[in-house]
Amino acid sequence: xxxxxxxxxxxxxxxxxxxxxxxxxxxxxxxxxxxxxxxxxxxxxxxxxxxxxxxxxxxxxxxxxxxxxxxxxxxxxxxxxxxxxxxxxxxxxxxxxxxxxxxxxxxxxxxxxxxxxxxxxxxxxxxxxxxxxxxxxxxxxxxxxxxxxxxxxxxxxxxxxxxxxxxxxxxxxxxxxxxxxxxxxxxxxxxxxxxxxxxxxxxxxxxxxxxxxxxxxxxxxxxxxxxxxxxxxxxxxxxxxxxxxxxxxxxxxxxxxxxxxxxxxxxxxxxxxxxxxxxxxxxxxxxxxxxxxxxxxxxxxxxxxxxxxxxxxxxxxxxxxxxxxxxxxxxxxxxxxxxxxxxxxxxxxxxxxxxxxxxxxxxxxxxxxxxxxxxxxxxxxxxxxxxxxxxxxxxxxxxxxxxxxxxxxxxxxxxxxxxxxxxxxxxxxxx
Amino acid sequence: xxxxxxxxxxxxxxxxxxxxxxxxxxxxxxxxxxxxxxxxxxxxxxxxxxxxxxxxxxxxxxxxxxxxxxxxxxxxxxxxxxxxxxxxxxxxxxxxxxxxxxxxxxxxxxxxxxxxxxxxxxxxxxxxxxxxxxxxxxxxxxxxxxxxxxxxxxxxxxxxxxxxxxxxxxxxxxxxxxxxxxxxxxxxxxxxxxxxxxxxxxxxxxxxxxxxxxxxxxxxxxxxxxxxxxxxxxxxxxxxxxxxxxxxxxxxxxxxxxxxxxxxxxxxxxxxxxxxxxxxxxxxxxxxxxxxxxxxxxxxxxxxxxxxxxxxxxxxxxxxxxxxxxxxxxxxxxxxxxxxxxxxxxxxxxxxxxxxxxxxxxxxxxxxxxxxxxxxxxxxxxxxxxxxxxxxxxxxxxxxxxxxxxxxxxxxxxxxxxxxxxxxxxxxxxx
Numbered sequence: 092x093x094x095x096x097x098x099x100x101x102x103x104x105x106x107x108x109x110x111x112x113x114x115x116x117x118x119x120x121x122x123x124x125x126x127x128x129x130x131x132x133x134x135x136x137x138x139x140x141x142x143x144x145x146x147x148x149x150x151x152x153x154x155x156x157x158x159x160x161x162x163x164x165x166x167x168x169x170x171x172x173x174x175x176x177x178x179x180x181x182x183x184x185x186x187x188x189x190x191x192x193x194x195x196x197x198x199x200x201x202x203x204x205x206x207x208x209x210x211x212x213x214x215x216x217x218x219x220x221x222x223x224x225x226x227x228x229x230x231x232x233x234x235x236x237x238x239x240x241x242x243x244x245x246x247x248x249x250x251x252x253x254x255x256x257x258x259x260x261x262x263x264x265x266x267x268x269x270x271x272x273x274x275x276x277x278x279x280x281x282x283x284x285x286x287x288x289x290x291x292x293x294x295x296x297x298x299x300x301x302x303x304x305x306x307x308x309x310x311x312x313x314x315x316x317x318x319x320x321x322x323x324x325x326x327x328x329x330x331x332x333x334x335x336x337x338x339x340x341x342x343x344x345x346x347x348x349x350x351x352x353x354x355x356x357x358x359x360x361x362x363x364x365x366x367x368x369x370x371x372x373x374x375x376x377x378x379x380x381x382x383x384x385x386x387x388x389x390x391x392x393x394x395x396x397x398x399x400x401x402x403x404x405x406x407x408x409x410x411x412x413x414x415x416x417x418x419x420x421x422x423x424x425x426x427x428x429x430x431x432x433x434x435x436x437x438x439x440x441x442x443x444x445x446x447x448x449x450x451x452x453x454x455x456x457x458x459x460x461x462x463x464x465x466x467x468x469x470x471x472x473x474x475x476x477x478x479x480x481x482x483x484x485x486x487x488x489x490x491x492x493x494x495x496x497x498x499x500x501x502x503x504x505x506x507x508x509x510x511x512x513x514x515x516x517x518x519x520x521x522x
Numbered sequence: 523x524x525x526x527x528x529x530x531x532x533x534x535x536x537x538x539x540x541x542x543x544x545x546x547x548x549x550x551x552x553x554x555x556x557x558x559x560x561x562x563x564x565x566x567x568x569x570x571x572x573x574x575x576x577x578x579x580x581x582x583x584x585x586x587x588x589x590x591x592x593x594x595x596x597x598x599x600x601x602x603x604x605x606x607x608x609x610x611x612x613x614x615x616x617x618x619x620x621x622x623x624x625x626x627x628x629x630x631x632x633x634x635x636x637x638x639x640x641x642x643x644x645x646x647x648x649x650x651x652x653x654x655x656x657x658x659x660x661x662x663x664x665x666x667x668x669x670x671x672x673x674x675x676x677x678x679x680x681x682x683x684x685x686x687x688x689x690x691x692x693x694x695x696x697x698x699x700x701x702x703x704x705x706x707x708x709x710x711x712x713x714x715x716x717x718x719x720x721x722x723x724x725x726x727x728x729x730x731x732x733x734x735x736x737x738x739x740x741x742x743x744x745x746x747x748x749x750x751x752x753x754x755x756x757x758x759x760x761x762x763x764x765x766x767x768x769x770x771x772x773x774x775x776x777x778x779x780x781x782x783x784x785x786x787x788x789x790x791x792x793x794x795x796x797x798x799x800x801x802x803x804x805x806x807x808x809x810x811x812x813x814x815x816x817x818x819x820x821x822x823x824x825x826x827x828x829x830x831x832x833x834x835x836x837x838x839x840x841x842x843x844x845x846x847x848x849x850x851x852x853x854x855x856x857x858x859x860x861x862x863x864x865x866x867x868x869x870x871x872x873x874x875x876x877x878x879x880x881x882x883x884x885x886x887x888x889x890x891x892x893x894x895x896x897x898x899x900x901x902x903x904x905x906x907x908x909x910x911x912x913x914x915x916x917x918x919x920x921x922x923x924x925x926x927x928x929x930x931x932x933x934x935x936x937x938x939x940x941x942x943x944x945x946x947x948x949x950x951x952x953x
Binding site for chain 2: 298
């Protein structure tokens with residue numbers, strides 16, 4: 092009886108007969124021998140089928156089998172130093188489960204629109220598999236880091252009653268006769284969580300109906316948002332730094348084979364080590380002027396500024412104390428300069444831009460009320476949030492990391508759409 | 523210098539001075555001594571403050587401090603066999619970070635509406651903390667089980683273009699000029715995932731705009747949906763069984779203290795062992811008739827049937843091969859009786875009802891097309907899904923577990939709303 096296993100584990104069964112279940116990824120023929128590349132989601136392995144073993148009829152069928160036909164294949168595992176996995180299979184039997192129709196994704200290069208239309212099939216290709224495996228490993232590393240450091244996963248709601256930061260970039264729905272909106276962030280709920288549990292996080296989908304069709308934007312994306320009670324801006328920056336060092340380190344360790352498939356230059360990831368440079372917005376502006384990419388006074392950074400700034404360091408850089416006017420209402424003012432907010436952005440190297448935004452939150456009730464009024468927000472919608480300042484307020488902070496943008500950078504791929512299994516952009520809601 | 527730590531770790535520092543940061547949970551006074559219950563999200567500990575140590579002014583302030591005031595407290599850790607944690611703190615210093623306003627949740631019993639309006643504060647109470655800790659542990663156990671068993675986490679999209687199973691229970695939104703809907707399930711996308719990766723799962727929020735206001739329904743809830751290629755109904759039932767045994771076992775192991783806070787009867791959880799009874803729908807109908815809860819012929823089960831059936835077994839029961847007419851279009855027909863679908867529901871004990879629904883999917887293209895037509899669904903919307911049957915189709919199956927319903931049962935609480943941090947129901951979209 093052959094051992095039922097998968098391609099990843101084949102190496103354990105050298106010299107034994109195994110049974111694999113998968114799909115025909117590629118094949119070439121050479122007289123009485125057919126070389127079949129079998130994929131099963133855990134890897135790809137070369138399988139050598141001989142006419143003398145399979146017989147005329149089955150061999151002829153195998154030789155003509157369309158790509159992506161599903162197979163149950165039995166054979167003997169042998170070492171093969173020429174193969175990427177180090178092993179190959181000498182086929183002893185094949186059962187064709189389904190003979191595929193001619194597969195639409197061929198070796199010729201397809202346009203992005205075509206591949207995106209066939210995303211449900213495109214994810215079978217080696218490169219897309221490597222990206223989505225890195226996504227999986229990065230997600231696991233993030234959860235493990237937070238869980239192991241005392242954070243409670245507290246899922247923030249998606250359906251929310253108020254358009255807290257204006258309705259223009261929100262998706263709206265009708266909720267049993269009332270308006271509701273899809274959350275852009277779970278942070279405010281995490282602040283309630285931190286006051287209850289000390290440290291919490293959410294890691295779920297968030298939504299932005301932004302009309303920006305860039306390689307950095309999705310309309311639906313996952314975000315991880317940890318929040319910590321009794322933490323100030325410095326504590327928050329320490330957390331950003333430790334989080335990134337640990338998570339990137341774990342992805343490098345567990346995902347090396349996938350990064351190699353992507354031909355990822357590992358050195359920018361290997362340089363993610365403590366300490367990250369920490370510079371203020373004002374210092375960053377001086378540096379940007381010297382670099383020939385000046386910023387308008389008191390203005391937020393655009394993508395060119397982020398790229399120029401990040402390129403001037405060898406690892407992620409933390410920029411803190413932005414102008415309060417360009418940042419969200421809940422950020423705490425810098426007591427040493429009330430025109431500056433105690434916020435921090437972490438910029439990734441290689442032009443990948445801001446991957447983390449965070450900071451210390453306003454914990455004083457009257458200051459926060461003044462901010463809500465200053466931003467023209469509806470006070471009634473924030474009464475529950477104000478309660479967090481009425482009953483046991485304390486310094487607290489946290490951050491948000493855009494997960495797909497992070498994965499895009501880890502993989503070194505040019506466009507964020509490849510970092511999601513079924514990406515949603517301005518132009519695309521299918522498949 | 524006191525050691526900065528938290529309540530959970532205090533036991534490591536017996537005889538030493540520690541610094542804790544948290545909130546006043548309760549207090550009582552007795553002359554020159556004040557007993558403060560401090561909570562910090564990791565636990566609750568009794569702290570003994572003496573006038574002779576703190577001085578008249580601070581002691582007087584402490585004695586009057588409102589519940590939920592935030593504190594930094596220093597003191598010496600001592601063993602105290604009478605305390606639930608086994609330890610207490612002899613206070614050496616207290617810093618009041620914020621003196622809370624009078625806290626709205628008092629010892630008197632509040633109605634559910636009041637507590638739900640104050641959900642952002644209610645989650646600070648001991649019972650709610652225990653439930654949300656069990657939720658966290660159950661979520662981690664689920665992810666670890668699947669990750670350790672070769673499943674890839676492949677997030678299904680939330681925004682979807684088609685109302686696959688009718689619009690009546692869907693939340694709709696406008697997606698840049700077109701209609702879009704919030705997904706009720708990620709399963710169809712997981713089928714694409716399983717054909718690409720062998721085994722995948724999603725674990726994210728799903729949405730049902732159902733007008734059923736029961737103790738079992740939320741409009742927004744998390745669902746975990748694993749899917750496996752080359753798996754039939756029996757394989758799927760094996761997976762359900764192993765999944766529940768392992769996850770419940772891990773929660774019992776890691777979450778015992780929280781289950782004890784909830785005074786959960788552990789025996790129904792301890793009885794979650796293999797093998798689960800597996801009975802067909804037809805067998806279940808005979809049993810229900812004997813139990814005095816007959817089912818209309820070919821009808822689906824209602825809550826009373828699920829409860830009666832589950833109560834007749836000592837552990838979760840798997841009911842398979844329901845009438846095809848009451849099940850979704852994608853279920854594979856039983857080759858031995860085409861009126862039955864190769865689906866399975868897992869019913870939890872103690873009246874908690876269906877926690878898992880799953881089964882084997884239709885893998886034959888023409889059968890699936892016929893089903894889409896039979897259900898009056900728009901074929902064009904399913905072309906991508908049909909592709910999975912055109913290119914390497916194979917027997918495959920999986921299931922969906924409603925996470926909050928599962929947590930409600932684990933905790934033995936009467937209403938599903940306590941299993942979510944910020945539950946959404948027919949009547950409630952806040953806070």
